[in-house]
Amino acid sequence: MERALDPDPRWRVRYQRKKIMQMIRANGKLSKQEQIKLTERELTSNSEILPTSTKKLVHLSHQIVGKTVDEAITQMRFSKKKMAREVKYQLEVARDEAIASRGMGLGAQNGEKLPKRTIQTKDGKRVEVDDPTRLYVDESWVTKGPIRSARTQYHARGRMSIMWRPTTREYHPAQRFGGVWIHLAAY
Structure with a gap:
């Protein structure tokens, strides 16, 4: 078990x-980002x-930023x-994962009341938050994926061009493209 948890002790040191x-x-x-990471829980x-x-999907992505889940x-x-169903499914998966793995959005424990806070959102608005454990979509972005397929488009005078069918895709560390990313945080 020790080898599985710490495969290269010299690297860790x-x-x-x-x-x-x-x-x-x-x-x-600590930097501002490090302070935020220590005090707030988040999930991507x-x-x-x-x-x-990506042009079609980016509008849906912008539509959900700053809203509660x-x-x-x-x-x-x-x-x-059409893709709203996919984004809705991804939001539900992110919400469930945040609750199950990070304990986010569970509310106050033992019936205690949490104080109301006024926060400033990214677009400069002031929002009064009555439940700081409520989940919201902090960021959402879309990136390109691999080409799905290609087809030939014929033009006049014997010319032709290739039409590529696009996709969006999830991010893998070895690759440079992603899909719909949803970043959840608790107020």
């Missing part, structure tokens, strides 16, 4: 030494291959777009 040196250089101060979820172009699911439920 070098990594820890590097992090200590970074802390000393920064005089023990991505989709499988979707047979559509329940509002975003409702938006996708009543959307006329």
Whole structure:
């Protein structure tokens, strides 16, 4: 079990030494992103291959940013777009994974009341939050995937061109493209 948990102990020691040196250089101060990561819980979820172009999917992606997960699911439920079902499914998967793996969105424990907070959203609006454990979509973005197929389009004078059928795809560390990414956070 020890080998499975720590396959290369020398690498871990070098990594820890590097992090200590970074802390000393920064005089023990944490960056703003590190402070946020310590205080807030978040989850990033991505989709499988979707047979559509990024231009069509990006509008749905922009539509759900800044909304609570329940509002975003409702938006996708009543959307006329074909890919809205896929985005809705991905939102549900992300919500369930956030609750099961990170314990996000479970509400106050032992019946205690949480104080109301006023926060500023990315677009500059002030929002009063009564339940800080409520999940919301912090970011959502779409990236290109591999080409699905190609077909020949014939033109005049014996000329032709190739029409590529696009996709969007999930991110893998070895590849440079992704799909619908949904970043959830708790207020």
